[in-house]
Amino acid sequence: MASHDHNHDIDAVSGTATTGHVWDDIRELNTPLPRWWLWTFYLTILWSIGYWIVYPAWPLIANHTRGVFGYSSRAEVAVELQQLESVRDRQAAALRTASVDDIRNDPTLLRMATARGRAAFGDNCAGCHNQGGSGVGVFPNLTDDEWIWGGKLADIQTTIRHGIRWEQDANSRAGQMLAFGRTGVLKPAEIETVVEYVRSIAKLDVANGADLAAGTKLYADNCASCHGEKAKGNPELGAPDLTDAIWLYGSSRAAMVESIANGRAGVMPAWGSRLDEVTIKSLTVYVHSLGGGQK
Amino acid sequence: MSTQPLADDDRDQPLYEATKKVYPQGVSGWFRRLKWIILSICLGIYYLLPFVRWDRGPYLPNQAVLIDFPARRFYFFFVEIWPQEVYYLTGLLILAALALFLMNAVAGRIWCGYLCPQTVWTDLYLSVERLIEGDRRERIQRDSGPWTAGKVGLKLSKHFIWIMIAWWTGGAWVLYFADAPTLVKDLASLEAPFAAYLWIGILTFTTYALAGFMREQVCLYMCPWPRIQAALTDQDALNVAYRYDRGEPRMSLKQATRIKAIGEPAGDCIDCNQCVAVCPTGVDIREGAQLGCIQCGLCIDACDTVMAKINRPTGLIAYDTDQAIKARACGTTPPPRRLVRARTILYAAVIALVGALMVYGLATRSMLDLSVLHERTPLFTQLRDGAIRNNFTLRIANKRPESRLVSVSVSGIAGATTELIGANPVPGRPGVVEVGPDQTLEFKLLVTVPRAALDGPKAMIQIKAQDLTINDIRTVQENFFGP
Numbered sequence: 001m002a003s004h005d006h007n008h009d010i011d012a013v014s015g016t017a018t019t020g021h022v023w024d025d026i027r028e029l030n031t032p033l034p035r036w037w038l039w040t041f042y043l044t045i046l047w048s049i050g051y052w053i054v055y056p057a058w059p060l061i062a063n064h065t066r067g068v069f070g071y072s073s074r075a076e077v078a079v080e081l082q083q084l085e086s087v088r089d090r091q092a093a094a095l096r097t098a099s100v101d102d103i104r105n106d107p108t109l110l111r112m113a114t115a116r117g118r119a120a121f122g123d124n125c126a127g128c129h130n131q132g133g134s135g136v137g138v139f140p141n142l143t144d145d146e147w148i149w150g151g152k153l154a155d156i157q158t159t160i161r162h163g164i165r166w167e168q169d170a171n172s173r174a175g176q177m178l179a180f181g182r183t184g185v186l187k188p189a190e191i192e193t194v195v196e197y198v199r200s201i202a203k204l205d206v207a208n209g210a211d212l213a214a215g216t217k218l219y220a221d222n223c224a225s226c227h228g229e230k231a232k233g234n235p236e237l238g239a240p241d242l243t244d245a246i247w248l249y250g251s252s253r254a255a256m257v258e259s260i261a262n263g264r265a266g267v268m269p270a271w272g273s274r275l276d277e278v279t280i281k282s283l284t285v286y287v288h289s290l291g292g293g294q295k
Numbered sequence: 296m297s298t299q300p301l302a303d304d305d306r307d308q309p310l311y312e313a314t315k316k317v318y319p320q321g322v323s324g325w326f327r328r329l330k331w332i333i334l335s336i337c338l339g340i341y342y343l344l345p346f347v348r349w350d351r352g353p354y355l356p357n358q359a360v361l362i363d364f365p366a367r368r369f370y371f372f373f374v375e376i377w378p379q380e381v382y383y384l385t386g387l388l389i390l391a392a393l394a395l396f397l398m399n400a401v402a403g404r405i406w407c408g409y410l411c412p413q414t415v416w417t418d419l420y421l422s423v424e425r426l427i428e429g430d431r432r433e434r435i436q437r438d439s440g441p442w443t444a445g446k447v448g449l450k451l452s453k454h455f456i457w458i459m460i461a462w463w464t465g466g467a468w469v470l471y472f473a474d475a476p477t478l479v480k481d482l483a484s485l486e487a488p489f490a491a492y493l494w495i496g497i498l499t500f501t502t503y504a505l506a507g508f509m510r511e512q513v514c515l516y517m518c519p520w521p522r523i524q525a526a527l528t529d530q531d532a533l534n535v536a537y538r539y540d541r542g543e544p545r546m547s548l549k550q551a552t553r554i555k556a557i558g559e560p561a562g563d564c565i566d567c568n569q570c571v572a573v574c575p576t577g578v579d580i581r582e583g584a585q586l587g588c589i590q591c592g593l594c595i596d597a598c599d600t601v602m603a604k605i606n607r608p609t610g611l612i613a614y615d616t617d618q619a620i621k622a623r624a625c626g627t628t629p630p631p632r633r634l635v636r637a638r639t640i641l642y643a644a645v646i647a648l649v650g651a652l653m654v655y656g657l658a659t660r661s662m663l664d665l666s667v668l669h670e671r672t673p674l675f676t677q678l679r680d681g682a683i684r685n686n687f688t689l690r691i692a693n694k695r696p697e698s699r700l701v702s703v704s705v706s707g708i709a710g711a712t713t714e715l716i717g718a719n720p721v722p723g724r725p726g727v728v729e730v731g732p733d734q735t736l737e738f739k740l741l742v743t744v745p746r747a748a749l750d751g752p753k754a755m756i757q758i759k760a761q762d763l764t765i766n767d768i769r770t771v772q773e774n775f776f777g778p
Contacts, residue, residue: 107719111737114717132672143676143686244679289716291676291686291741 092278100153100284110285117286120279124271125287133290138249138266143290146246149173150235151294157284163270164238172270175238180222181261188261194218195256201231201243204251316438317511317577319421320431320569324596333409334418342463345470351375352696354732362472368733374657375733377694379664386653390646397642399524401634402533402614407520408591413513416464416506417575420457427453431572457507458499465498511576514589521586528584530618531633535590537570537581537612540624545581548605563611569601570594570612580612663701664692664735665760665769674776681746683777690737691760693730700763702727703740707756708775710748714741727763742775749777 011018011029021028033041051057055067095103095113103109121133128139135141140148149159159173166172180186186194197215200206220229226239233241240248249255249264271280287293349359349372356363361370369376369384376383398405407414428434428449437446469491470478481487482495505513514521528534542564546554551561564581571579573594578587580594592614599609619629670686678684693699703718703726705711718728718738730736742756756775761768 107717110717130672132670134673134676141673141676143673143684145678241679245677245681246679289739291684291714291716291739292678 095278095281098281100157100281100288103281103285104153104288110289113282113285114289116279117282117284117289120275120283121286124275125283128268133287140248140266141246142287143292144246145292145294146241146244146248147235147292147294148233148238148240148248151288151292153284153288153293155235156287156293157280159268160280160283160287161270161272164268165265166267166270169270169272173238173268175226175236177226177239177259177264179261179263181257182263186218186222186260190218191257191260192253194223194260195253198223198231198242198256199253202245202251203243314512315577317575318431318434318572319575319577319593320572320597321425322573322593322596322600324593324599326592326596330409330418330591330593334415337410337412337415338419342467345467345475349373352732355696356474358474360471361474364472375694377692380660383653383657386649386656390649390653393642393646393649395520396527397639397646399527400529400532400638400642403528403535404521404524404588404590407514407524407589408535411589413505413518414575414589414591416460416502417510419460420506420510421575423456423460424453427456454507458503461499461502461506462495464502465495468498469494511587514576515587521589525586529638531616531636531638533614533616533632534584535580535588535592535595535612536584536615536617536620537564538610538615538620538623539581540620542581542611563602563607565601565605567601569597573597584617661767661769662694663699663760663762663767663769664690664694665758665771666690666692667740667758667771667773669773669776675778677778678743682743683746683749683775684741684743685775687740687742687758687773688737689740689758689760690735691728691730692735694733696732698732699730700724700727701730702761702763704759704761705740705742705756706759708744708748708754711742711744711756714743715739716741744775744777746777749775752777 009018010016011027014029017030019028019030032038052065053067054069055071056064057067058065091112094109095116098106098109103113121129122131125133128136129142130136130139133142135143140146145151147155149155149164158171162169162171162173164173165175178185181188181191193211193215195215196206196210197212197219200210200212200215206212219231223231223242226237227233227242228239231242233239240246247255248266249259271283275283344360345358347359348357349370350357351370355375356370358370359372361368363370367378369381374383395406424434428437437449440446466482469482472494473491478487478491482491509517539562541562543562544560545562545564545566548565551565554561570581571577571594573596574580574588575591575593576587576589578585580588595612595614598612602609602611616629616632619632622629666689668688668690670688674685676684676686689703691701691703693701700721702724703713703715705713713726715726715728716739719730719736721727721729728736728738740758754775754777756773757770758773759768759770
């Protein structure tokens with residue numbers, strides 16, 4: 001049972017004052033916090049009051065108290081970023097004046113540009129083209145040697161700067177895979193025939209009894225103007241090579257029929273208006289160095 | 296239930312003994328001279344070593360001992376160590392530990408008594424103290440007396456010199472981390488990096504505190520070595536010892552004459568306490584081997600001086616073994632001291648083994664390193680003609696002080712072709728890169744193989760880097776991935 005005794009006497013054993021609380025004959029000793037501790041604690045409270053006054057502290061409904069020092073961590077970051085930019089600018093000076101070919105041929109500039117390009121690629125390009133440019137789905141793999149719009153440094157630079165079928169950029173890459181089926185140019189049976197012909201030149205399996213002669217004629221009449229008589233493609237028009245092993249939209253019959261029936265028109269934004277020239281050059285060199293870059 | 300109050304003496308006793316200030320007395324003799332010589336050699340090496348030059352050719356620093364953090368290199372005369380070879384330093388530490396063990400088995404705490412920086416700097420500080428404030432008796436008297444202008448002056452000048460010594464200690468320390476002559480110039484013109492001043496400050500503080508104030512406390516309470524040594528010593532190890540077989544029963548000179556006259560035994564120790572007065576850690580050697588005794592030999596000098604004065608043979612305190620004293624005390628002939636015994640043979644053998652391993656490692660280490668990192672995104676790329684390409688990032692480290700031509704080649708899959716991107720290419724020589732002196736070159740290696748050459752999702756390839764002028768080849772096994 002607990003009793004409350006207000007007689008704060010001294011404990012005989014330890015010589016310490018008691019709090020007067022007694023439970024089952026056990027008295028509670030009064031051992032207050034050390035003075036220095038207590039005063040340090042009060043001091044920290046005082047300190048915090050000063051802190052509220054001079055630094056941003058209290059959240060208000062729309063914003064917060066600013067503090068008399070006018071300190072802002074965002075402003076501090078801005079200054080640090082500015083300093084970082086000025087350091088980078090010194091490096092960038094060499095990249096700004098050099099052409100992409102110069103950069104490609106100078107190991108030092110190449111290393112610098114590749115490092116910057118890798119970072120910029122992660123920030124801007126990897127969302128579609130995947131980390132390392134390995135491509136995903138209808139976004140092309142940039143590490144192989146298939147280039148719809150050309151794989152030379154200058155081609156890559158143009159594509160990055162102006163984008164593909166990007167309406168806001170007048171110089172954007174343009175070219176159209178017509179919807180031969182939807183527009184009624186080719187009948188479904190003709191589409192199937194031409195698919196078998198394309199499969200034969202791409203060394204894919206061909207259906208038994210396919211009329212390759214009819215396919216050849218259909219191809220020459222409808223497809224050769226862009227993809228070329230030998231189907232080697234034309235980067236000027238964004239017409240891919242149909243004889244190689246790389247099929248952006250898939251090499252199944254269904255995918256090929258879909259491409260011919262409804263057309264394809266992949267879009268890439270123009271980065272010229274968003275990224276500075278040094279970054280675009282760095283990205284160009286980086287993408288070129290992923291393995292497929294053409295001389 | 297009644298409680299038993301604690302006894303007063305149990306409750307009020309402090310948990311540690313209050314420090315007794317030690318006032319070591321000056322002494323001269325053989326061991327004192329030896330200690331001065333060792334002190335001069337140790338400090339001389341410490342202060343002058345950074346200025347020793349060592350020619351390594353035009354591309355590398357010419358400082359004999361240099362820890363170059365920015366370039367991540369450690370130079371020690373003819374050895375240059377890269378960060379990935381830091382295990383050589385570990386080997387050096389193992390050798391140092393084993394050398395301490397061997398020292399201990401042969402002649403006790405040689406390290407503590409003569410070589411330890413704590414001992415060396417404390418000795419230096421004590422000699423300054425003695426020079427300015429006088430010897431033991433004078434210092435005790437002055438410290439217990441009132442503060443006078445003279446006392447303040449003496450104390451101030453002592454601390455000033457101490458801080459100067461400490462400052463030079465820190466100053467020499469930083470010279471091991473940069474080109475010493477340049478850094479000295481920069482320090483003097485206040486153009487040295489902040490880190491240099493900071494470390495000088497830190498080392499100044501630690502030297503001043505450890506050698507000026509903590510002294511024997513470091514040996515008694517901070518250092519683990521005395522405790523370890525107690526386990527390493529044995530009955531054959533030489534130790535500074537009081538020969539109680541000869542000294543006991545101790546008594547004054549006068550009493551000894553009287554006792555001897557009636558035919559009773561009297562020891563040689565006259566209880567003059569000189570051995571205690573000179574002891575830098577304030578212990579009484581006559582109580583036997585103990586933690587606080589660093590075995591500096593100064594009590595030997597003190598005792599020998601007294602013995603010579605009273606015409607008794609010297610060597611009452613001397614380097615001796617425990618079992619020899621025990622034998623003489625029992626009146627038997629001490630067995631001959633065995634220098635060659637299991638303990639010393641073992642330590643020496645392990646030292647020889649570790650040393651040989653390190654020398655072998657250093658002599659045969661490759662001056663060319665190749666590391667290969669397989670590109671993960673994508674693991675492989677299919678090309679237009681169906682061929683499969685894997686990308687690798689290669690790092691070739693050239694540890695020689697001159698530029699080298701290295702050819703990079705791939706084997707393991709028939710028909711594999713390679714392309715290097717970002718390397719320092721050598722015009723007209725495909726597959727050959729130039730790696731600068733003491734540098735690491737990083738570049739991309741693209742390996743393409745025909746589709747038909749791959750019969751599964753994975754194959755092994757060997758990537759080889761070969762020096763074109765001398766026989767130095769590194770080969771790395773890597774996976775080649777396909778669909």
